[in-house]
Amino acid sequence: MNEPDLGNISVVLVNTSHPGNIGASARAMKNMGLSKLALVGPKEFPSGVAIGRAASAVEILSRARVVDSLAEAVADCGLVIGASARSRRITWPLLTPAECGRRAVAEAGKHPVALVFGREDTGLSNEELQLCHYHVRIPANPEYPSLNLAAAVMVVCYELRRAVEAGETGDETLERQWDQPLATADDLERFYGHLEQVLVALDFHDPENPRQLMQRLRRLFGRIRIDTMEMNILRGMLGHIEQELKNKR
Ligand code: SAH
Numbered sequence: 001m002n003e004p005d006l007g008n009i010s011v012v013l014v015n016t017s018h019p020g021n022i023g024a025s026a027r028a029m030k031n032m033g034l035s036k037l038a039l040v041g042p043k044e045f046p047s048g049v050a051i052g053r054a055a056s057a058v059e060i061l062s063r064a065r066v067v068d069s070l071a072e073a074v075a076d077c078g079l080v081i082g083a084s085a086r087s088r089r090i091t092w093p094l095l096t097p098a099e100c101g102r103r104a105v106a107e108a109g110k111h112p113v114a115l116v117f118g119r120e121d122t123g124l125s126n127e128e129l130q131l132c133h134y135h136v137r138i139p140a141n142p143e144y145p146s147l148n149l150a151a152a153v154m155v156v157c158y159e160l161r162r163a164v165e166a167g168e169t170g171d172e173t174l175e176r177q178w179d180q181p182l183a184t185a186d187d188l189e190r191f192y193g194h195l196e197q198v199l200v201a202l203d204f205h206d207p208e209n210p211r212q213l214m215q216r217l218r219r220l221f222g223r224i225r226i227d228t229m230e231m232n233i234l235r236g237m238l239g240h241i242e243q244e245l246k247n248k249r
Pocket residue numbers: 082083084085086116117118119120121122123124136137138139140145146147148149152
């Protein structure tokens with residue numbers, strides 16, 4: 001079987017409070033064949049408790065990347081999927097764990113992929129969820145749908161493994177055939193910043209009364225998976241609008 005590039009898929013844990021969860025997540029990752037862990041502002045790391053819970057997966061902890069923000073952790077990624085137990089006010093493209101596994105595996109040959117997990121107490125913030133192309137929800141008891149963090153990591157990583165074992169490497173997917181590389185999370189963040197600036201300059205957008213405009217635009221552009229060439233066109237258009245505004249004033 002053509003072994004897909006699981007080395008291109010990272011697990012990102014945001015502001016984890018309990019180091020035991022970091023260790024148990026590392027173990028789940030290694031069991032399922034993943035090795036890249038990024039920690040966004042962990043409360044306690046490095047930690048003996050994490051090492052104990054990681055068992056034979058300690059090398060994942062020693063190689064873990066520690067960063068300050070989710071944006072930094074996913075900057076180079078062409079696909080970012082955030083795990084969330086709750087549905088939010090603004091609907092986002094939602095994958096089942098099986099769809100998440102297939103998609104991550106299919107795209108890993110093209111660009112880095114990130115699977116993002118939130119805090120034990122409050123999960124991921126709306127802002128963090130909006131950095132993601134898709135959300136994944138693990139079906140659970142509606143009266144108690146919130147899994148332990150490392151258990152959620154296990155379920156999602158298991159579905160990646162399952163997709164690999166089933167040969168669901170998605171060669172036929174659009175992402176595989178595309179001629180241009182897709183824009184990275186970092187390209188997208190710069191674009192959204194630029195777009196917001198121009199919409200404010202045009203008096204189309206009032207940051208004091210945002211009415212979810214930027215969230216809705218993020219969702220729109222996230223959904224169509226912009227490639228780098230398209231991104232350059234959009235940035236060029238924004239630049240020209242800015243220039244015209246300057247000429248007029
Ligand atoms: N009380 C928090 C849940 C935190 S659980 C909340 O309501 O959001 C810690 C993390 O595990 C979550 O941020 C999410 O990434 C993951 N997780 C837990 N249960 C999940 C589920 N049913 N589906 C998807 N992710 C889940």
